[in-house]
Amino acid sequence: xxxxxxxxxxxxxxxxxxxxxxxxxxxxLRDKIGDTSPKGxxxxxxxxxxxxxxxxxxxxxxLTLAETCNGADVRTxxxxxxxxxxxxxxxxxxxxxxxxxxxxxxGMIMAAKVLLDHTPxxxxxxxxxxxxxxxCRCTGYEPIIQAVLTAARSNSQNVA
Amino acid sequence: MAIRRGRGVAAINYPxxxxxxxxPTQALxxxxxxxxxxxxxxxxxxxxxxxQIMAQICAETIGVPTDRVVVDTADTDTGPHCMGxxxxxxxxxxxxxxxxxxxxxxxxxxxxAAEELExxxxxxxxxxxxNIIVKGAPQKSISIFDVALSAHFKRGRSxxxxxxxxxxxSYPEKETGAMKPSTCYAHACTVAEVEVDDxxxxxxxxxxxxxxxxxxxxxxxxxxxxxxxxxxxGISHALYETTEPYYPSRDHGGTDFNQYLMPGPGDLAKTEIxxxxxxxxxxxxxxxxxxxxxxxxxIPAVANAIFDAVGVRIDTLPITPERILRALKAHAPx
Ligand code: FES
Ligand code: FES
Numbered sequence: 188x189x190x191x192x193x194x195x196x197x198x199x200x201x202x203x204x205x206x207x208x209x210x211x212x213x214x215x216l217r218d219k220i221g222d223t224s225p226k227g228x229x230x231x232x233x234x235x236x237x238x239x240x241x242x243x244x245x246x247x248x249x250l251t252l253a254e255t256c257n258g259a260d261v262r263t264x265x266x267x268x269x270x271x272x273x274x275x276x277x278x279x280x281x282x283x284x285x286x287x288x289x290x291x292x293x294g295m296i297m298a299a300k301v302l303l304d305h306t307p308x309x310x311x312x313x314x315x316x317x318x319x320x321x322x323c324r325c326t327g328y329e330p331i332i333q334a335v336l337t338a339a340r341s342n343s344q345n346v347a
Numbered sequence: 348m349a350i351r352r353g354r355g356v357a358a359i360n361y362p363x364x365x366x367x368x369x370x371p372t373q374a375l376x377x378x379x380x381x382x383x384x385x386x387x388x389x390x391x392x393x394x395x396x397x398x399q400i401m402a403q404i405c406a407e408t409i410g411v412p413t414d415r416v417v418v419d420t421a422d423t424d425t426g427p428h429c430m431g432x433x434x435x436x437x438x439x440x441x442x443x444x445x446x447x448x449x450x451x452x453x454x455x456x457x458x459x460a461a462e463e464l465e466x467x468x469x470x471x472x473x474x475x476x477x478n479i480i481v482k483g484a485p486q487k488s489i490s491i492f493d494v495a496l497s498a499h500f501k502r503g504r505s506x507x508x509x510x511x512x513x514x515x516x517s518y519p520e521k522e523t524g525a526m527k528p529s530t531c532y533a534h535a536c537t538v539a540e541v542e543v544d545d546x547x548x549x550x551x552x553x554x555x556x557x558x559x560x561x562x563x564x565x566x567x568x569x570x571x572x573x574x575x576x577x578x579x580x581g582i583s584h585a586l587y588e589t590t591e592p593y594y595p596s597r598d599h600g601g602t603d604f605n606q607y608l609m610p611g612p613g614d615l616a617k618t619e620i621x622x623x624x625x626x627x628x629x630x631x632x633x634x635x636x637x638x639x640x641x642x643x644x645x646i647p648a649v650a651n652a653i654f655d656a657v658g659v660r661i662d663t664l665p666i667t668p669e670r671i672l673r674a675l676k677a678h679a680p681x
Contacts, residue, residue, distance in 0.1 A: 229605060234604060284569065287395065314612075322609070322611075327579025328612040329579075331612070
């Protein structure tokens with residue numbers, strides 16, 4: 188199969204790869220570029236573990252063809268920490284014990300990030316809605332919901 | 348047709364580990380040249396926090412800070428034997444093995460320190476901060492860092508230990524059939540409140556109140572985390588999860604991940620967790636196994652609550668709306 192070029196920014200740095208046409212972005216990120224923060228849970232768009240942010244929107248990287256991402260701004264959990272410190276969402280997940288096996292965590296954090304980017308002070312219902320496409324087998328969700336609410340509060344304190 | 352409320356209670360008695368032919372776990376502990384400690388296990392951490400707990404147990408036994416301990420659970424081909432992480436046995440079995448291995452390593456560590464300080468090993472103790480001190484004379488001390496260097500480069504000693512914990516196989520007595528399937532039991536009780544729509548058969552779990560008696564909570568936050576997740580999982584077992592809805596017929600069986608039902612973040616019952624600590628006699632620092640048990644009592648509690656609400660006993664899991672409606676129909680006076 189012919190290789191096709193793809194070029195996009197990943198967490199702010201330029202990436203260029205030759206990939207097989209039809210390669211998913213999840214596969215390209217994990218196996219070509221080496222960013223394993225998006226996880227492959229179901230590879231069919233139902234678990235949310237592979238969630239990433241493309242041009243500010245929450246997307247499932249297992250259902251996104253890499254070749255459609257030319258010129259895009261791609262963000263993953265691996266690029267979240269700022270200057271060596273944890274992002275407030277990562278800190279809140281840690282503090283709330285919102286992760287056990289951790290397989291859902293990067294996807295949850297991406298979903299929460301997009302929510303907070305658009306809605307800095309979400310209600311519990313809005314958090315639940317934002318996480319509803321992400322499956323967690325371990326935590327029972329409540330610690331994750333609490334972590335997102337805590338991160339939102341700490342964000343609004345920083346702004347105030 | 349109405350929404351009916353019910354409340355159900357259930358209590359369980361839960362064995363730690365299993366005993367089908369002896370239940371062993373082994374552990375090895377050794378120090379690095381700089382006085383960090385390595386615990387080697389084949390027991391797997393699958394998110395429940397095995398590595399953290401084993402690091403705590405090793406650190407407590409040797410007398411060093413937890414961050415001086417590294418736990419390697421990497422490879423069942425090369426690690427010491429473990430039956431596995433299941434049946435809520437990890438903390439109990441591996442923890443006991445780690446204590447034994449860490450005690451042996453501590454003894455060697457104290458012997459090397461004794462030679463360096465020219466005192467008796469039995470006169471030494473650890474300060475928990477990375478030093479070994481002479482009892483009653485704390486100004487006379489040596490860091491574990493220096494002890495490890497001495498052991499490796501001067502005295503040719505290996506600061507290491509072997510641990511083996513085995514629950515021997517228990518055979519039933521011929522006359523009575525009595526046997527000892529387990530040596531350590533955890534306990535739990537759950538009260539669940541539900542609403543059942545007797546027209547659609549749908550169940551909403553309003554509240555779940557759980558009390559867990561788990562021996563000593565070696566890491567209280569991680570215990571709570573597991574119990575909260577487990578309580579959710581119990582409700583999931585009770586009402587949602589199955590791969591074979593019409594077993595043994597494959598009809599309508601899920602074929603993939605996306606057809607396996609679990610409650611999502613919008614379906615959560617208000618959950619309460621209370622932990623009772625009653626240290627066990629044979630657990631590491633009094634621990635028992637809370638692992639699987641945390642997802643058990645919710646199932647009968649929910650079934651009982653449904654009975655309380657609409658008067659039908661469902662004895663097949665999961666308790667789906669269809670099963671409730673069929674039971675109601677079979678029950679109805681013509
Ligand atoms: S791997 Fe993409 S949604 Fe599950
Ligand atoms: S922490 Fe295991 S799936 Fe969410």
